Amino acid sequence: MTFTLTPPASFSLPAVVRSHGWIQMSPFSETPDHGLSYIIRLNTGKVLRFEVHAIGDTLRVDSTELLLEPEQTELSRHITWMLDLEQDFTEFYALARDEPKLARMVERKAGRVLRSPTLFEDVVRTLLTTNTLWKHTLRMCRELTSRYGDPLPCEPELYAFPTPENLARVDEPTLREGCRMGYRAPYVTELSQRVTSGELDLEILKTSQLTTLELRNELMTIKGVGGYAAANLLMLLGRYDYVPVDSWALKVVSNEFFNGEKVTPKQVLETFVRWGKWQGLAYWFWDWSPEL
DNA sequence: GGTAGACCTGGACGC
């Protein structure tokens, strides 16, 4: 079935889809027209694949399954969140236009960051990005999804991302060996159990009134979430006060601002501090010079 | 508050 959504004026579907590496991780994929494809499990337990295509000024959503009205409402809510349709970037764009290294992202209507439907899923994905190579992150995510996600009825070889309940049931050694997640396995197990038991409500953080610092502290109570992961998750929550400093950040900032000299995480943070509450976005969408 | 070492996986490299 098909329905439509109306995006804000300054919106580009390809810009969101390609905003970062999530699109390469299962069950995300990019459609040939640079739209979004994703396999989701709704609250009713229904598993479906949906595609979002930009058609003129609207977004067309195609679903592999027929949806009841509450299911369509739920799916619309998820897509609105995933594509960050409600965020207003007017203030940031006004600042970014005067910075040659950000002017291009304004032209491309970039700034929105692709999200998973749930924060639980984004935390798990982020845990899988830490202390490993991107290739291995993709493998771990693929294994996790295909082993513990619910299958798509019309293409049972494809799966939705596993729910907290699914992952809470998997014992840690199985997760460790099956998905070759190493020491990350107990982090994912503990997170899944905390969410399933109700001890940790991640979804409430999406609309939290906490300050960014308080939100950061809350995220860092999750085992395996340190400074980089918390900053990354804050970006996904629409808070851009922190720059996620990883090895790539150290490299590009060194190349761009320090003539290739080795830099510390503190120097990376100082480089973008002038962007205030937008510093994470300025870093993320900076038009980095090619390495010499 | 800062630092060192351990945690894992898998690819590159030398023998």
Next chain:
DNA sequence: GCGTCCAGGTCTACC
């Protein structure tokens, strides 16, 4: 084929 080294963030213990 085997052993060693390395990259990638976070945690814990220690100072």
